[in-house]
Amino acid sequence: MRGEGKITVLVTDDHAMFAQGVVRSLQEEDDIVVVGTAGSVEESVAAARMHAPDVVLMDYELPDGTGVDAAERIKAELPETKVVMVTSYTDEGVLVRAIEAGCSGYVTKHKVIEEVVSAVRAAAAGEALISPAMLARLLPKLRPTKRGVGADLTSREIEVLSLLAEGLANQAIADKLVISVHTVRHHVQNIITKLQAHSKLEAVATAAREGIIRYP
Numbered sequence: 001m002r003g004e005g006k007i008t009v010l011v012t013d014d015h016a017m018f019a020q021g022v023v024r025s026l027q028e029e030d031d032i033v034v035v036g037t038a039g040s041v042e043e044s045v046a047a048a049r050m051h052a053p054d055v056v057l058m059d060y061e062l063p064d065g066t067g068v069d070a071a072e073r074i075k076a077e078l079p080e081t082k083v084v085m086v087t088s089y090t091d092e093g094v095l096v097r098a099i100e101a102g103c104s105g106y107v108t109k110h111k112v113i114e115e116v117v118s119a120v121r122a123a124a125a126g127e128a129l130i131s132p133a134m135l136a137r138l139l140p141k142l143r144p145t146k147r148g149v150g151a152d153l154t155s156r157e158i159e160v161l162s163l164l165a166e167g168l169a170n171q172a173i174a175d176k177l178v179i180s181v182h183t184v185r186h187h188v189q190n191i192i193t194k195l196q197a198h199s200k201l202e203a204v205a206t207a208a209r210e211g212i213i214r215y216p
Contacts (some may be wrong), residue, residue, distance in 0.1 A: 006033045007124045010051060012044040012070065013037075013059040013086065018109075022057060025116050032120060041065040041073075048074045053075020053081055054124045057116065058103075060087040060094060068097045075102035079198050082123040086112055086122035096135070096141050099205045100200070105129025126192070135201075139165060139208040149195050150212045157194070160187040162213050165204045 008017065009026055011034060013019040019037050026032045035051040038044040041064045048056060056074060058067035061203045071083040085098045085106040098106060104123040109114050119129055128135070151162070163173045188200065195210075197203035207213045 003018070006031055007041055007055060007120060008033050008035045008051065008053040008058045009051040009120055010044070010047050011060070012033055012038045012056060012067070013049075014039040014061075014063055015059075021113055022116055025113055026038055029117055032117070039063070041067075041070040041201060044070045045073045045077075046215060048078060048081060052078055054192055055120050056081060056083045057112075057120070058083050058085050059109075060085055060098075064206065066097075068094070068101045070080065070102075071098065071101040071103050082126070082199060084119055084123050084129055090134070092138060092141065095130075099138060099201065100209075102202055104199050125201075126199045128164075128167075128199065128204070130167075130201065131160070135165065135204070136168050139204065139213075142205055142209045144211065145206075145209040147196075147206075148205060150210055152194055153191065153212065157187050157191050158212065161204065161207050162199055164191075165208065165213050 009032060009191050011022050023034050023037065026034050035053050036047045038047045041062050056181045058071055061069040067085055074081055074083060082104045085103050086109055087094060087106055087111045090108060095106060105128050107129065122129055150192050160173060163176060170181050170184045192203045195203045195206045197206050
C-alpha cells in the first residue's frame with residue numbers, strides 16, 4: 001500500500017504501448033508510484049496480491065477474461081484497493097457489473113491519458129469516478145442483495161446517502177443541508193463503515209442493492 005505518502009498503482013492492460021503511455025503519465029507525478037503492470041486477469045490478480053496497491057487501473061477486455069472478473073477477485077482479497085475500470089465504451093451492462101464488483105468507477109479509454117492522474121488521486125481518496133447522470137441510470141439496475149447491513153444508519157446519514165446517490169460532492173451536500181463539510185465527511189465515513197464499504201460508490205451501490213435508497 002502507500003509508501004512515504006505516495007499512491008501506489010498497478011496498471012493492467014494487454015496492449016503494451018497503451019499501458020506504457022499510462023505508466024509514463026503517472027511516473028511524471030511526485031505523489032504516484034507505479035508498482036507494476038499486468039496484461040491479463042491472472043497476472044493482475046497475482047501482481048495485486050504481491051504489491052497490495054492503492055489503485056488498480058483495469059482494462060475491461062483482457063485475453064483470459066474481463067476486468068470485472070479480475071476486480072471481483074482483487075476486491076475479495078484486498079478490499080481496501082480501489083479498482084478503476086478502463087473501457088472503450090460506456091456500455092451500461094459493463095458498468096453495472098463493474099459497480100457490483102466493487103469498482104470505484106471508470107474512465108473511458110480515449111480519455112484515460114488526460115484523466116488518469118486525477119482519476120488515480122480521486123479513487124485513492126475514495127471518490128466515485130462516475131457522472132451523476134450515469135450513476136442515476138445505473139443504480140436502479142443493480143441486482144438486489146440482502147446482506148442485512150445499514151440497519152443502524154441514522155436518518156441524517158440516509159439523507160446524506162441519498163444525496164451521494166444523486167452524484168453530489170461533499171461541499172454540495174454541506175450547502176444543501178446547511179452543515180459544515182467536516183460534518184459531511186464525518187457522516188460519509190460513518191456510512192461507509194456501517195455499510196461495510198470501502199468507497200463512496202461502493203456505499204451507494206450497497207445502499208441501492210439493500211433497498212435503503214429507493215427509486216420510482
